[in-house]
Structures are given as structure tokens and as C-alpha cells.
Amino acid sequence: MTHTKIRFAVTGLNHGHIYGQTSSMLAAGAEAVCFYASEDDLATKFSSAFPQISRVDTLKRILEDESIQLVLNAGIPVERAPMGIKVMQHGKDYMVDKPGLTTLEQLAELRKVQAATGQIYSVCYSERFWSRAAAKADELIQEGAIGTVIQTLSMGPHQRNFPSRPDWFFSKEKYGGILTDIGSHNFDQFLHFTGSTAAEIVSSQVANFHHPQYPELEDFGDVVVRGDRGVGYIRVDWFTPDGLGVWGDGRLFITGTDGYIELRKYIDIAGRPGGEHLFLIDQKGIHYFDCNDVPLLYAPRLIDDILNRTESAMTQAHSFLAMELAVKAENMADRLGNLQKLEQP
Amino acid sequence: MTHTKIRFAVTGLNHGHIYGQTSSMLAAGAEAVCFYASEDDLATKFSSAFPQISRVDTLKRILEDESIQLVLNAGIPVERAPMGIKVMQHGKDYMVDKPGLTTLEQLAELRKVQAATGQIYSVCYSERFWSRAAAKADELIQEGAIGTVIQTLSMGPHQRNFPSRPDWFFSKEKYGGILTDIGSHNFDQFLHFTGSTAAEIVSSQVANFHHPQYPELEDFGDVVVRGDRGVGYIRVDWFTPDGLGVWGDGRLFITGTDGYIELRKYIDIAGRPGGEHLFLIDQKGIHYFDCNDVPLLYAPRLIDDILNRTESAMTQAHSFLAMELAVKAENMADRLGNLQKLEQP
Numbered sequence: 001m002t003h004t005k006i007r008f009a010v011t012g013l014n015h016g017h018i019y020g021q022t023s024s025m026l027a028a029g030a031e032a033v034c035f036y037a038s039e040d041d042l043a044t045k046f047s048s049a050f051p052q053i054s055r056v057d058t059l060k061r062i063l064e065d066e067s068i069q070l071v072l073n074a075g076i077p078v079e080r081a082p083m084g085i086k087v088m089q090h091g092k093d094y095m096v097d098k099p100g101l102t103t104l105e106q107l108a109e110l111r112k113v114q115a116a117t118g119q120i121y122s123v124c125y126s127e128r129f130w131s132r133a134a135a136k137a138d139e140l141i142q143e144g145a146i147g148t149v150i151q152t153l154s155m156g157p158h159q160r161n162f163p164s165r166p167d168w169f170f171s172k173e174k175y176g177g178i179l180t181d182i183g184s185h186n187f188d189q190f191l192h193f194t195g196s197t198a199a200e201i202v203s204s205q206v207a208n209f210h211h212p213q214y215p216e217l218e219d220f221g222d223v224v225v226r227g228d229r230g231v232g233y234i235r236v237d238w239f240t241p242d243g244l245g246v247w248g249d250g251r252l253f254i255t256g257t258d259g260y261i262e263l264r265k266y267i268d269i270a271g272r273p274g275g276e277h278l279f280l281i282d283q284k285g286i287h288y289f290d291c292n293d294v295p296l297l298y299a300p301r302l303i304d305d306i307l308n309r310t311e312s313a314m315t316q317a318h319s320f321l322a323m324e325l326a327v328k329a330e331n332m333a334d335r336l337g338n339l340q341k342l343e344q345p
Numbered sequence: 346m347t348h349t350k351i352r353f354a355v356t357g358l359n360h361g362h363i364y365g366q367t368s369s370m371l372a373a374g375a376e377a378v379c380f381y382a383s384e385d386d387l388a389t390k391f392s393s394a395f396p397q398i399s400r401v402d403t404l405k406r407i408l409e410d411e412s413i414q415l416v417l418n419a420g421i422p423v424e425r426a427p428m429g430i431k432v433m434q435h436g437k438d439y440m441v442d443k444p445g446l447t448t449l450e451q452l453a454e455l456r457k458v459q460a461a462t463g464q465i466y467s468v469c470y471s472e473r474f475w476s477r478a479a480a481k482a483d484e485l486i487q488e489g490a491i492g493t494v495i496q497t498l499s500m501g502p503h504q505r506n507f508p509s510r511p512d513w514f515f516s517k518e519k520y521g522g523i524l525t526d527i528g529s530h531n532f533d534q535f536l537h538f539t540g541s542t543a544a545e546i547v548s549s550q551v552a553n554f555h556h557p558q559y560p561e562l563e564d565f566g567d568v569v570v571r572g573d574r575g576v577g578y579i580r581v582d583w584f585t586p587d588g589l590g591v592w593g594d595g596r597l598f599i600t601g602t603d604g605y606i607e608l609r610k611y612i613d614i615a616g617r618p619g620g621e622h623l624f625l626i627d628q629k630g631i632h633y634f635d636c637n638d639v640p641l642l643y644a645p646r647l648i649d650d651i652l653n654r655t656e657s658a659m660t661q662a663h664s665f666l667a668m669e670l671a672v673k674a675e676n677m678a679d680r681l682g683n684l685q686k687l688e689q690p
Contacts (some may be wrong), residue, residue: 068379145646146586150554153500153580155598157605163587202679203548203569205576209495210602220495222578224548224569230549231681233578235498240669242605243630249605253500253504257555260502260594262614267625270633271616279614285588334547336576 006306009062010035010053012075012083013042014166015147017097019049021072021124025095028299033068036061041171052257063090069306071097076168076173081106088119093306100323102176104331109322116318118309122302123319125188127156127250129298132276132291133263134189137254146256146279152193152232153253154186159240162214170214174268177330178206178218178219180234184326187225187233188298191322193254196227199321207336211238220336221328231255246275258283351651355380355398357428358387358677359419361512362442364394366417366469370440371395378413381406408435414651415440421513422520429550438651440467443529447521449676452669453513459661463578463654467647468505468664470533472501472595474643477621477636478608479534484639486538490625491601497538497577498598499531504585507559515559522675523563523581529671531579532570536667538599541572541640549674551678553679556583564682570672581673591620592609655665 008030010022027030032053037043043055063066063086071087073080074097084094100123101107107181108313114121128134167250168174175181202224213220222235240248250265259282266275276291301313353375355367371377376400382388388400407413408431416432418425419442426446429439437517445468446452459466473479486494513519520526536544556562567580585593595610603626611620621636646658 061649148555150582150584151580152569155498156599202550205547205569207576210493220576222496222569222576224550224567226550226679226681231552231565231567234579235496235578236362237495237600239495239600239602239605241626242628243604243632244626251625255502255582255584257584259588260584269626270631281586281589281594281614283587286590334571336571 005029005031006069006303007031007033007067008070009033009068010046010072011037011059011062012073012080013037013046013077014096016076017126018046018072018074020126020130021074021095021097022050024130024296024299025070025072028303030070030299030303033065034062046227048330049245056105060098063087066314073097077113077181078102078173081110084121085109085113088113088117088121090231091119093120093122095124095302098123098178099180099326100126100184100319102327104327106325107320107327111320119175120305121316121319122314123323124223124298125185125322127185127265128189128192130296130316131263131265132294132296133265134252134279135293135294135296136278136289137193137252137261137263140261140280141254141256145282146254146260147258149194149230149254151230151255151257152190153255154189154232155251156182156186156234156236157240157248157250158182158236158238159242159244159247160238170216171196172216176327177248178221179223179330179333180326182236183221183223183234183329184323186236186324187325188318190225190232190234191227191318194230194232196229197317197321197326199227201325201332202226203328204332205246205332205334205336209336221333224269225325225329234277350374350376351414351648352376352378352411352412352526353415353417354378354410355391355417356382356404356407357418357424357425358382358384358391359421359513360442362469362471363391363417363419365471365475366419366440366442369396369475369641369644370417373648375415375648378410379407395668400444403550408432409529413437418442422526423447423518426455427646429466430454430458433458433462433466436462436464437658438467439467440469440647443468443470444521444525444671445529445664447525447672449669449672452665452672455661456665458490464649466575466661466664467659468529468668470644470667472530472610474539475535475641476608477639477641478610478623478658479597480639480641481623481634481636482538482597482606485606485625490627491605492600494539494575494601496575496600497535498600499534499577499579500582500596501531501579502585502593502595502596503527503581503583503591504587504589505583515561517561521672523566524549524675524678525671527581528566528579528611528674529583529668532670533663533667535570535579536572536663539572539575539652541574542662542666543635544570544572544670546670546674546677547571549677550679550681551675554681555591565680570670570674
């Protein structure tokens with residue numbers, strides 16, 4: 001990979017992921033030109049983290065600056081696709097926090113505009129792209145360490161922090177539902193690690209088991225998904241207990257014909273310190289890998305793709321398909337009430 | 346619990362679980378009267394493990410011995426229910442290895458005979474009853490350690506050892522299918538830990554992904570199940586790699602409204618030695634429990650139940666319902682071919 005400097009701008013500061021998106025691009029050698037936000041409080045916070053990035057007073061200043069090649073966005077989920085369409089129509093690539101869209105109508109429009117413009121619409125599936133353990137899993141699977149992958153089983157529990165969440169977090173129309181939102185990470189991992197390029201939802205369900213005070217919150221969801229190269233199970237929830245000490249005990253089990261891999265991405269409960277733990281069990285034995293030194297390749301690869309019009313960070317088809325599956329699973333999900341109201345079968 | 350000596354006999358030595366069934370009853374103070382087996386090789390092996398238990402030459406000697414209160418069985422799965430019917434009709438209780446039956450027709454007949462005779466038909470769900478970590482989970486959940494249980498997620502990978510397996514192991518009609526057989530353990534755990542007394546199968550699938558040389562083997566299966574008190578996901582497979590060192594990395598995740606529990610029943614990969622590991626994460630912190638000293642209560646409770654006609658080891662309804670769900674999941678499962686033949690969705 002050879003990096004010429006690329007120039008990027010930032011808009012949509014609503015989700016904290018924008019900080020990781022920005023710093024990963026800076027670390028990969030990209031140059032930040034400016035940012036736009038209508039919200040003063042979010043802008044002040046962003047400016048104090050990145051004082052070198054100046055705020056501009058209209059979005060137009062970004063869209064019409066022909067020197068800007070890439071726009072980063074972590075806006076309110078329902079607004080991410082419309083912004084991406086504008087960005088692509090202005091001849092720029094787009095890196096957006098997941099969920100990269102919230103409805104199938106948005107997806108259809110995005111596919112049309114993306115095909116017409118040839119711009120990159122890259123959904124930043126951070127639970128893979130920012131996980132060094134996941135990067136190590138890539139390496140091991142490519143070496144044939146577990147044979148052919150059969151199934152991925154991923155658990156994405158998240159910490160509530162509800163008092164600190166903005167209003168849009170509790171509006172289904174705005175965040176898209178639990179499978180669309182935090183579920184989408186897991187569809188990305190399923191497609192990626194099985195190598196599937198087509199898939200269907202076998203079953204999906206969402207619930208608000210325990211938070212009636214937030215009627216549009218879904219605090220639990222799960223999905224069985226079947227691809228052309230393997231199967232997957234996904235569970236997401238907002239039940240991380242405060243005692244865990246990190247935001248979630250994210251796990252990924254990858255079962256192959258000749259072994260399996262477990263990722264303990266953010267914590268090894270009552271085990272080794274820190275995150276980025278990978279366990280490989282093969283026909284010969286049990287192998288532990290501390291992945292803290294494994295490089296993260298998403299940002300540098302995206303820069304390559306912007307410069308060379310390649311798809312090394314992620315194919316466009318994958319970027320969209322993971323979101324399509326997430327929204328389809330959300331749309332067709334059985335909706336369960338609270339625990340007391342589970343239907344008597 | 347007060348134990349008067351009860352007297353038991355053994356028949357059906359086809360699955361090795363019969364050794365654990367027998368020794369657990371002996372350890373709980375029951376008296377072994379005799380055993381019957383038509384297979385000389387199995388009888389010789391059993392006699393050398395339990396030289397104090399004499400072999401009788403006909404089943405009749407067991408069925409017609411009025412001093413015998415309980416019969417243990419780990420026969421070929423398809424033959425377990427017919428034997429249990431005979432046993433109950435002779436006024437004796439029955440403790441049978443899982444799967445306790447292989448078809449819904451057997452179950453209907455069993456329910457009829459059990460109701461008419463009032464005998465106990467106890468399916469020995471050994472992945473719970475013989476797990477000290479599972480016994481500890483009972484204790485913690487009863488104390489409210491994780492609030493109300495929302496979901497169980499269990500993984501039951503098993504080691505192949507195919508060359509050493511008898512012919513019936515590869516005959517679907519005889520072993521009942523992967524969800525009926527090793528899946529049934531997990532339905533037991535789902536019902537038990539959620540407290541559900543009614544449930545339905547949301548989706549199920551089985552596959553022979555990688556063993557075309559055994560056309561009736563199912564090497565993978567999974568299920569989403571929904572009960573009146575919580576939901577469950579179950580995955581079973583025959584993909585334990587030889588390097589693991591134990592027969593399976595059996596895991597159970599129990600998610601509650603206020604915390605979660607993980608059981609690493611048989612091994613803590615690259616972690617603590619031995620088995621019986623329980624991890625509890627609650628609002629206060631992360632707690633590890635070595636459960637090797639937790640008592641197993643199934644056998645002593647079953648003795649109580651035999652003496653007092655109670656249901657302390659397990660209710661009869663539960664014993665049957667776990668099997669009913671397993672067989673229903675098996676019957677309705679989508680059947681996937683090998684990995685190369687996964688349908689293009």
C-alpha cells in the first residue's frame with residue numbers, strides 16, 4: 001500500500017464513533033480539512049478533541065470543495081443515507097458509521113446513486129474493522145487454521161448508559177431498530193468470515209423485555225441467517241451489567257471443519273487483562289493470541305481504494321449487503337413484549 | 346433428603362452414559378441388583394467396571410423381580426421408549442439416557458402409559474445433571490444474582506470419534522437426529538433456566554456439512570426456541586477438534602435482566618485447569634466460581650422421588666417436554682446439504 005495524502009471532511013457528530021473514524025483516518029495519513037455541525041455542543045466537543053480541524057458554517061463548504069475526496073459521517077442513523085447520497089452526488093467518497101442506512105427504500109436509492117456516481121459508500125463496521133482480534137482471525141482463517149468456516153456465532157451485548165443517550169436513540173424511526181443498528185455489525189462479520197456473498201434470514205425476533213419506560217427501545221434481538229458459504233447466529237442486547245467494566249463482552253465464535261476460533265474482543269472475563277484476545281483450537285491443540293499488536297487495516301485500505309478506485313477495505317456489494325440483511329431481519333422480526341407478556345405458545 | 350436404600354437394575358448398555366448413570370446411583374446409596382444385556386462384549390465390559398453387579402440371562406428376571414424399584418437404561422435410542430413402557434407397566438421407575446425417545450409417536454404412548462401407571466420416566470439430561478457448574482448456576486439464579494432470566498444460549502460441540510462408534514450411531518432412524526439426540530440436553534437447560542413450562546420452536550436447521558461418508562449423520566444443528574418465560578438458542582455439532590483435549594467445549598450463557606452467567610463446563614480454553622467453571626457478571630463486578638465441590642443432586646433427589654412419589658429431581662412434564670421440543674425441532678428442521686450445496690438464496 002502506498003499512500004498519497006488524501007483530504008477529508010467530517011459531518012454528522014451525533015454518534016461518538018465519529019471520533020474513532022476521524023482519528024483512524026488521521027493515523028493512516030489522511031489530511032482533515034474541516035468539519036460541519038449545526039449542533040454547537042457537539043461541535044465544541046469535537047473541536048476540543050481535534051483542534052486542528054476547523055469548523056465551517058455550512059455543509060456547502062464541504063460539498064463544493066473539490067479538494068475534499070472523502071466525507072466521514074456519524075449522524076442520526078435515519079439521516080446518514082440522505083447525506084451519503086448528497087456526498088456521492090458531489091463526487092466524493094463516504095465513510096459512514098453503522099448503521100449505514102435504516103430502510104430498504106434508502107438502500108435502493110443508495111445503490112442507484114452509488115452505481116451512477118461510482119463513489120465509495122463504506123459503512124464502518126467497527127466491531128470488525130477496529131478489532132485487532134478480528135484482524136488476526138482473518139489471517140488465521142486465510143492460512144487454513146480451522147479449515148472451511150461453517151458458522152459464525154456472535155454476541156453483541158451493549159451497555160445501556162440510557163440517561164446519557166440523546167432522544168433519537170429511543171426513536172425507532174430514527175435509529176432503525178436493534179437489528180438494523182447494532183445488529184448490522186454482526187451481519188458484516190457473518191458475511192466476511194463465512195465468505196458469503198448472498199444470504200437469507202431464517203428467523204429473527206426483537207423484544208423490549210425490560211424497559212417499558214422506553215417504548216420504542218428494543219433491548220434484545222436475535223437472528224439465524226443462512227448464506228451461500230455458511231450459517232450464522234447473531235444475538236444483540238442492551239443488558240451489559242455495570243460490573244463488567246467495559247461496554248460489552250463482545251464474542252465471536254467461528255466454527256470451521258478443522259477447528260474453531262473464539263474472539264473475546266473487549267474483555268476476557270476474570271481472565272487476562274485488556275481486550276483483543278483470540279483463542280484458536282485446532283486438531284493439534286489450544287493456542288492463545290494476544291492481538292494488541294496486530295495492525296488495523298481498514299483506514300489505510302480505504303485510502304488506497306479512494307486513490308486507486310479498488311475495493312480492498314471492503315467490496316461495495318458487501319457494504320450494502322450487510323445492511324440489507326440487517327434491515328430485512330429487523331423488518332421481518334417477531335416482536336416480543338416484555339417477559340411477562342411472552343405469548344403462551 | 347432421607348434415603349432408604351432403593352434397589353435398581355440395569356439394561357441397555359449401548360451408550361457409555363450407562364456407566365455414569367450406574368455409578369451416580371451407587372454413590373447416592375442405591376443398591377444394584379443385577380443387569381441384563383444380550384451383547385456379550387458390552388456385558389463383559391460392564392462387569393469389569395461393576396463386578397458386584399451380576400448379569401442375568403433374561404430381561405424377565407428384572408421385570409418380574411418385585412424388589413426392583415428402578416431400571417436404568419442407555420440402549421439404542423430408538424429402543425429406549427419401548428423398554429421404558431415395559432418397565433413402567435411392570436410397576437418400576439425408569440432412568441434413561443438422553444434422548445429418552447426418538448419420535449412423537451413414542452412420546453404419545455409414553456405419556457399415556459406414564460399417566461396410567463404413575464411411574465417415573467426420568468430422562469437423564471447429563472449436561473445439566475452431571476454439571477456442577479450448572480448446579481451452581483441454579484443456586485445463583487435462585488438467589489437473584491442475575492435478575493430475571495431472559496435467554497439461554499448453549500453450545501454443545503461434540504468430538505467425533507467416529508471409528509469407535511457403533512452402527513446405530515450413523516442410522517437416523519436409530520439415533521433420532523442431532524437435535525433429538527445431543528440437542529435434547531439443551532432444551533432441558535433452556536426450559537430449566539428460563540423456568541419455561543411451554544415453548545415453541547421458532548426455527549431449526551440441521552446439516553451434514555462435512556461428512557458425506559456418513560449420509561445419515563447430521564454434523565450440525567441449531568434452533569431458536571421461545572418459551573413462556575424466556576427465549577433460547579441452541580447449537581450442537583460434531584466438530585470438536587482433537588486438539589481440545591476434552592470431548593467438547595460445552596458453554597452455556599444465561600442472560601438475565603441484571604447480569605449474566607457463563608458456564609465453561611468441561612474446559613476453560615487456555616485458562617484455568619479442569620472443568621466446572623462459572624463466571625458471573627452482575628451490576629457490581631465479575632465473579633469467578635470453581636464449582637468442583639458443588640454437589641450433584643440428581644441421583645439423590647431421584648431416590649427421594651422414588652420413595653416419596655415426588656418430583657424433586659425433575660417434573661415428569663419437564664422430562665417429556667424437553668424431549669418433545671427436541672423431536673419437534675428435528676422434524677421441522679430445514680435440511681442443509683454440505684457446504685458446497687448450500688442453496689443460493
